[in-house]
Amino acid sequence: MQTVKMVVTGPFNAGKTEFIQTVSEIDVVATERKITSEAERIKETTTVAMDFGRITVDDNLVLYLFGTPGQKRFDFMWEILSEGMLGFIVMVDSTRPETFREARSILETFRAYAPTPYVVAANKQDSPDAWAVDDMRIALRLDPSVKLLPCVALDKESVKNVLLELLYSILEEMEANSRK
Amino acid sequence: MALKGNLRDFTISQLLNLIHLARKTGALTVDGPGDKAWAVFREGKLAYARMASEDDSLVGVLHRAKKISKAQYKVLKERAAAMSDKELGILLINANYLTQEDILESLRDAYVGVLERIFPWVEGMFVFEDGAPSLDGKITLKVSLENVIMDASRRLREWEQLQDEIPSLDVALKFADRPGVDLRNVNLSVEEWRVVSYINPKNTLKKIAAATKMNDLEIRRIVYGLLQAGLVEMVRPEGEKIEPRKPQLPVSDPEEQISLVNRIIHRIRSL
Numbered sequence A: 001m002q003t004v005k006m007v008v009t010g011p012f013n014a015g016k017t018e019f020i021q022t023v024s025e026i027d028v029v030a031t032e033r034k035i036t037s038e039a040e041r042i043k044e045t046t047t048v049a050m051d052f053g054r055i056t057v058d059d060n061l062v063l064y065l066f067g068t069p070g071q072k073r074f075d076f077m078w079e080i081l082s083e084g085m086l087g088f089i090v091m092v093d094s095t096r097p098e099t100f101r102e103a104r105s106i107l108e109t110f111r112a113y114a115p116t117p118y119v120v121a122a123n124k125q126d127s128p129d130a131w132a133v134d135d136m137r138i139a140l141r142l143d144p145s146v147k148l149l150p151c152v153a154l155d156k157e158s159v160k161n162v163l164l165e166l167l168y169s170i171l172e173e174m175e176a177n178s179r180k
Numbered sequence B: 001m002a003l004k005g006n007l008r009d010f011t012i013s014q015l016l017n018l019i020h021l022a023r024k025t026g027a028l029t030v031d032g033p034g035d036k037a038w039a040v041f042r043e044g045k046l047a048y049a050r051m052a053s054e055d056d057s058l059v060g061v062l063h064r065a066k067k068i069s070k071a072q073y074k075v076l077k078e079r080a081a082a083m084s085d086k087e088l089g090i091l092l093i094n095a096n097y098l099t100q101e102d103i104l105e106s107l108r109d110a111y112v113g114v115l116e117r118i119f120p121w122v123e124g125m126f127v128f129e130d131g132a133p134s135l136d137g138k139i140t141l142k143v144s145l146e147n148v149i150m151d152a153s154r155r156l157r158e159w160e161q162l163q164d165e166i167p168s169l170d171v172a173l174k175f176a177d178r179p180g181v182d183l184r185n186v187n188l189s190v191e192e193w194r195v196v197s198y199i200n201p202k203n204t205l206k207k208i209a210a211a212t213k214m215n216d217l218e219i220r221r222i223v224y225g226l227l228q229a230g231l232v233e234m235v236r237p238e239g240e241k242i243e244p245r246k247p248q249l250p251v252s253d254p255e256e257q258i259s260l261v262n263r264i265i266h267r268i269r270s271l
Helices: A016-023 A076-082 A097-113 A133-139 A156-179 B012-021 B058-064 B070-079 B085-094 B100-118 B145-155 B159-165 B190-197 B205-212 B216-228 B254-269
Strands: A002-009 A032-034 A045-047 A051-058 A061-067 A087-093 A118-123 A148-150 B003-006 B026-032 B035-042 B045-051 B125-130 B172-175 B232-235
Touching: A002 A016, A002 A076, A002 A097, A002 B254, A016 A051, A016 A061, A016 A087, A016 A156, A051 B254, A061 B254, A087 A097, A087 A156, A097 A118, A097 A133, A097 B003, A118 A156, A133 A148, A133 B012, A148 A156, A156 B254, B012 B026, B012 B100, B012 B125, B012 B145, B012 B216, B035 B100, B045 B100, B045 B145, B058 B070, B058 B085, B058 B100, B085 B100, B100 B145, B145 B216, B159 B216, B172 B205, B190 B205, B190 B216, B205 B216, B216 B232
Parallel strands: A002 A061, A002 A087, A087 A118, A118 A148
Antiparallel strands: A032 A045, A051 A061, B003 B125, B026 B035, B026 B125, B035 B045, B172 B232
């Protein structure tokens, strides 16, 4: 059986676990723990090692989706998780501008680990408090060439769109490399 | 759609930068420590601003700018109470009491002064409402935010914040690809020009600091200002050795790799 992996990263509470759960064919192997820090108590549990989802492509190929822990103190896991990834998705909570700077920093860190294709998903775009994607691009200081995609992690079509856009970027890079 | 947030997480400089770069039209309300500010922007330029605790009438602005005396302030307040600022402004100019430049300069200083005063606020809430609010009778201006952002950024002294923004001096700078921004129209200090003259993806910030004889804090302060104004971007220094981790694919032939990705695309589409 052949396997490939993609990584879903982003700040705490960006929606990484929901994103993977929405498309995974297995129950996500989540490593969630109750949150102990008052400052981070905006949800009950958080991922402390990784989330793990699976999509069977065909009889010979499986795609694994790994979600990174969002809390900074678990960032030692990031390098391990990024090993050999095909590409990565940076999830950003569109309703929490206080996390934009951290999202930018996570993006830079992952780029340093592995210069593979990536996309940025502006999650929670269905919320009335969501920042517009164009405003987020400026706030996140993203180059116009970087794909910044509106996303609702609980909506399957939206998640599919983000995955497909990343795959198109991977494909483009492969095709460009094969022409060299 | 309103942009709402907390200043602890999204600073005034970031907000102004967003308004400037996105050429936004709307009203920004900032509820800070002990006072409240309200500023109106049109296409990314400052049109009007006031502090809740101050008299924002033209008479009040001219008095604070020392263009009129306290006695004149009192008289005008009484006699021109029913007049709008525009009407009063025209009256003062026609009476050769003040020049148009006096009035516009005073208003500009007052409006920009509001932004300068809220710049250091790190506590409080902000709301930016899209759309032009009614400013009947008020005199509006078109103040470019580039220089306001640059000037106010220079005032930011907090070492932690600068270090947070620029965690390493091992990065280089390049000029941002932003059409319409002309460096000649931006007021740069001598120190900033010195740094600008060394901007090149080959020069790390550490090298620029050494060449310009600046310490870590000084170089960070200047680069922070240039970044906030959108004039430069941080880049990995040219020639730096990176150990790229290639994707681990189960097949090595490029054609097979492309086929593999196409299979995944096909599968995702069918979900």
